[in-house]
Amino acid sequence: PYVYQFYRMYFDMADEYDWEQYLPDIPESQVWTLVDPIWDRCTVAWDNNNVLIVVEAETEWDIEHGMMMVLQNGTKLVKVGMAVESYTNPDGSIFFRQE
Structure with missing residues (x-):
């Protein structure tokens, strides 16, 4: 869901930035068709005695920055967001929507 x-x-921002032609209105079940994981772009980092595994992926909705998914200790998803941001959100949320 994240x-x-x-x-x-990004879809909600499409009108403001004229991205409508690039972003189809799809159901949640189809979102992974727009994601292309790049498994050679994995990073391992330490955070408060936890190992963070960071997997970067290309996405059709943001070809410049893509997406990163961060797993804590290899099992717990702790972040989904732009690949240019920090490995965790300050508020502890998995997905933080900037308004």
Whole structure:
């Protein structure tokens, strides 16, 4: 659901930035068709005695920045967001929507 929320953030901005032609209105079940994981772009980092595994992926909705998914200790998803941001959100949320 977090990847879909990330996509919807861009979809909701489409009118403002004239992206309508690039962003189809799709159901949540189809969002992964717009994601192309790049498995050679994985990073391992430490945060408060936890191992963070960061997987970057290309997305059709943001070809410049893409998306990152961060797993804590290899099992717990702790972040979905732009690949240019920090590995975790300050408020502890998995997906943080900037307004």
